[in-house]
Amino acid sequence: MKRHEIHVRLDDSIATTSPVSRSYKIHVGDEILQDIGALVQNDNVQRAVVVSDQSINESHGRTVTRSLEAVSITVDRLTIPPGETSKSLTEAERLWNEFARLEIDRKTAILAVGGGVVGDLTGFVAATFSRGLQVWQVPTTLVAQVDSAIGGKTGVNLPAGKNLVGAFWQPRGVVADINTLKSLPDREYVSGLAEVVKYGMILDADFFQWLENNAISIRGREKESLNHLVRRSAELKTFVVERDEREVTGLRACLNYGHTFAHAFETTAGYGTLLHGEAVSLGMMAAVRLAYSLDLLDQTVVERQQQLLETLGLPVGTPVLNDIATDDFLRIMARDKKTVGGNLRFVLPDKIGHVEIIDHIDHMLVTSAIKTICYAN
Amino acid sequence: MKRHEIHVRLDDSIATTSPVSRSYKIHVGDEILQDIGALVQNDNVQRAVVVSDQSINESHGRTVTRSLEAVSITVDRLTIPPGETSKSLTEAERLWNEFARLEIDRKTAILAVGGGVVGDLTGFVAATFSRGLQVWQVPTTLVAQVDSAIGGKTGVNLPAGKNLVGAFWQPRGVVADINTLKSLPDREYVSGLAEVVKYGMILDADFFQWLENNAISIRGREKESLNHLVRRSAELKTFVVERDEREVTGLRACLNYGHTFAHAFETTAGYGTLLHGEAVSLGMMAAVRLAYSLDLLDQTVVERQQQLLETLGLPVGTPVLNDIATDDFLRIMARDKKTVGGNLRFVLPDKIGHVEIIDHIDHMLVTSAIKTICYAN
Numbered sequence: 001m002k003r004h005e006i007h008v009r010l011d012d013s014i015a016t017t018s019p020v021s022r023s024y025k026i027h028v029g030d031e032i033l034q035d036i037g038a039l040v041q042n043d044n045v046q047r048a049v050v051v052s053d054q055s056i057n058e059s060h061g062r063t064v065t066r067s068l069e070a071v072s073i074t075v076d077r078l079t080i081p082p083g084e085t086s087k088s089l090t091e092a093e094r095l096w097n098e099f100a101r102l103e104i105d106r107k108t109a110i111l112a113v114g115g116g117v118v119g120d121l122t123g124f125v126a127a128t129f130s131r132g133l134q135v136w137q138v139p140t141t142l143v144a145q146v147d148s149a150i151g152g153k154t155g156v157n158l159p160a161g162k163n164l165v166g167a168f169w170q171p172r173g174v175v176a177d178i179n180t181l182k183s184l185p186d187r188e189y190v191s192g193l194a195e196v197v198k199y200g201m202i203l204d205a206d207f208f209q210w211l212e213n214n215a216i217s218i219r220g221r222e223k224e225s226l227n228h229l230v231r232r233s234a235e236l237k238t239f240v241v242e243r244d245e246r247e248v249t250g251l252r253a254c255l256n257y258g259h260t261f262a263h264a265f266e267t268t269a270g271y272g273t274l275l276h277g278e279a280v281s282l283g284m285m286a287a288v289r290l291a292y293s294l295d296l297l298d299q300t301v302v303e304r305q306q307q308l309l310e311t312l313g314l315p316v317g318t319p320v321l322n323d324i325a326t327d328d329f330l331r332i333m334a335r336d337k338k339t340v341g342g343n344l345r346f347v348l349p350d351k352i353g354h355v356e357i358i359d360h361i362d363h364m365l366v367t368s369a370i371k372t373i374c375y376a377n
Numbered sequence: 378m379k380r381h382e383i384h385v386r387l388d389d390s391i392a393t394t395s396p397v398s399r400s401y402k403i404h405v406g407d408e409i410l411q412d413i414g415a416l417v418q419n420d421n422v423q424r425a426v427v428v429s430d431q432s433i434n435e436s437h438g439r440t441v442t443r444s445l446e447a448v449s450i451t452v453d454r455l456t457i458p459p460g461e462t463s464k465s466l467t468e469a470e471r472l473w474n475e476f477a478r479l480e481i482d483r484k485t486a487i488l489a490v491g492g493g494v495v496g497d498l499t500g501f502v503a504a505t506f507s508r509g510l511q512v513w514q515v516p517t518t519l520v521a522q523v524d525s526a527i528g529g530k531t532g533v534n535l536p537a538g539k540n541l542v543g544a545f546w547q548p549r550g551v552v553a554d555i556n557t558l559k560s561l562p563d564r565e566y567v568s569g570l571a572e573v574v575k576y577g578m579i580l581d582a583d584f585f586q587w588l589e590n591n592a593i594s595i596r597g598r599e600k601e602s603l604n605h606l607v608r609r610s611a612e613l614k615t616f617v618v619e620r621d622e623r624e625v626t627g628l629r630a631c632l633n634y635g636h637t638f639a640h641a642f643e644t645t646a647g648y649g650t651l652l653h654g655e656a657v658s659l660g661m662m663a664a665v666r667l668a669y670s671l672d673l674l675d676q677t678v679v680e681r682q683q684q685l686l687e688t689l690g691l692p693v694g695t696p697v698l699n700d701i702a703t704d705d706f707l708r709i710m711a712r713d714k715k716t717v718g719g720n721l722r723f724v725l726p727d728k729i730g731h732v733e734i735i736d737h738i739d740h741m742l743v744t745s746a747i748k749t750i751c752y753a754n
Contacts, residue, residue, distance in 0.1 A: 089466070089470055089473075093466055096466075096535060096541065096542050097535060097536070097537065099541075100535050100536075100537035100538060100541055101537065103712055124505075127544065128501075128505065128542050128543060128544055129541065129542060130541060130543075131530065131532065131540075131543045131544055131545055131623075131624075132544070132545065132623075153508065155508065158473055158474060158477050159474070159477075160474065160477035160478065161477060163508075164473065164476075164477055164506065164507060165473050165505050165506060166505060166507075166508045167504065167505055167508055167509070167544060168508055168509065246508075246509075247508075335480055
């Protein structure tokens with residue numbers, strides 16, 4: 001069994017006030033859920049709570065539970081309803097009360113087994129119960145393995161917007177088993193590829209080219225491709241998080257490529273109409289065209305990105321935004337929580353593998369870029 | 378006007394990922410609320426939200442608001458109902474939604490003007506909105522000025538227990554105006570003195586002696602005494618927090634002197650029967666007698682602590698716990714969130730100005746110590 005470890009090195013000086021280093025490892029491999037007990041046991045853990053949703057993850061949760069019990073860790077299991085609606089204060093409150101009922105103490109390890117919703121919700125509840133419990137992220141979807149489970153962002157949604165309540169809370173470890181990707185519905189798997197293309201566009205031209213060369217086998221979920229894809233994506237996300245853990249130097253902002261548009265698309269279309277990755281794919285197309293209209297890059301970049309997204313099965317245009325007033329997009333983008341003082345700020349590529357942050361962009365150019373993706377696909 | 382600044386130095390290496398240092402200052406003085414605008418302005422803040430409760434703090438909130446507006450900071454004001462019941466997820470949710478409605482961004486400064494409830498609730502909401510806003514603590518009660526506003530602990534209560542949901546979140550600054558102490562009800566003021574006595578007992582024999590020598594003028598809220606009292610207490614709390622910000626090396630645990638007992642007393646008596654400081658006073662008496670029964674110290678220490686608490690008007694015995702089964706106390710203490718693995722752990726003095734952490738204490742000795750404070754006062 002092949003297993004790759006990625007070290008996430010975080011501000012180890014804070015270890016002067018902590019018995020455990022905040023640094024941790026991301027484990028990527030095939031059929032490695034069954035080895036999780038040994039990893040958690042290394043931490044001298046005697047008790048654990050496994051949180052998953054009521055889906056295929058119940059089965060993954062059982063695998064994880066058996067692995068923990070095999071090394072004599074006592075396990076309680078909690079489940080949440082599947083879907084984005086569980087990323088709510090209501091579910092958080094239920095979990096907090098369950099943790100209290102179970103009389104969990106700070107030595108208890110929490111394991112979040114599932115996609116982004118399970119990871120974000122469980123991470124937030126763990127971050128805030130008794131002012132902080134150790135959490136292991138066990139992502140079982142592509143988007144969670146390459147993105148949401150790495151980097152310590154946790155949170156829930158408010159009626160007014162996504163992720164408005166949350167915390168930066170680094171996991172104790174991440175275990176990404178590519179075997180869990182086999183059972184994903186096709187639309188969900190493909191959606192996760194949008195973040196992968198993003199890493200190529202913002203940070204790594206070689207990886208972008210590898211994606212172009214292997215698009216068919218990626219689309220077919222071949223194991224060798226999945227392994228490299230998840231591993232390299234996790235490395236690239238780690239590279240950014242290590243250098244800007246709390247999104248303040250500006251570096252982490254590069255991860256928002258396509259996302260300012262995507263959030264506006266998701267909100268206006270109504271949550272659930274577009275999957276997040278689909279919105280990101282559309283957002284990257286709007287962003288690359290905006291960059292082109294600002295003369296930041298040449299037409300080849302636009303074409304290569306579009307070609308790769310299409311080959312992977314991602315949307316590059318959509319009819320669902322046709323009836324939405326352009327002012328609605330602008331209003332939502334101005335309210336984005338990374339916005340500072342109302343200024344519209346975009347992360348835009350100037351070539352494949354490199355982005356810049358551009359401020360004070362003409363609203364007309366932004367709406368023109370949006371219009372290029374509004375068509376019958 | 379006399380103003381004293383205490384520097385809180387926190388892990389400045391993390392400044393590599395932050396444009397502002399996490400270190401901050403505690404300002405202690407008389408009539409300094411009106412200067413807060415200048416302090417906040419130094420941070421290049423253009424917008425602020427002032428949170429207070431519906432009490433005398435509305436008036437203090439107005440003073441703070443005027444001071445901010447005088448330096449051209451735009452201010453929104455929010456209020457919460459007075460009392461411990463506001464330290465709830467319900468109030469937190471209301472504030473999160475209000476923050477969303479006001480479209481607050483990460484450049485907005487939050488100011489918590491009030492006692493421990495306002496500070497803990499507002500601090501937690503600020504810590505978790507948009508994954509973290511800057512918060513200024515403006516404590517207006519004695520217990521908040523000497524204890525709860527310093528050190529970054531924030532949180533709300535669950536039905537199952539106090540402070541079960543929360544975060545470590547350091548303020549951007551603390552402004553403690555001793556002038557606000559004049560209007561406190563006597564019982565509340567006296568209650569705050571319990572934490573002050575605690576600092577003397579755990580860390581500073583000279584300060585303990587100063588308290589003995591000045592007990593009458595402290596009881597009379599004379600300004601010179603208040604100034605020294607708040608300042609020295611804040612310094613001592615800062616000393617501990619700087620060395621163990623997240624309660625992991627064991628040092629910060631010294632602040633729990635009397636508190637393991639106190640939490641059990643508050644819970645069994647029913648919240649509100651005893652003020653927190655009253656419970657701490659009783660808890661310190663149980664703890665010092667437990668230490669005596671373990672031969673950690675001589676009778677003089679017990680007597681000096683009891684004498685000082687009594688002179689300051691604090692209870693050293695109570696009839697309200699008479700009817701409670703000793704098992705109830707033990708059960709609650711075993712559930713304390715600082716408990717690790719069910720072991721009963723106490724912070725006990727071995728002389729005035731110094732404490733040790735003692736594990737695995739005989740339950741019989743613990744219940745005997747509790748019985749010594751259960752009598753008609």
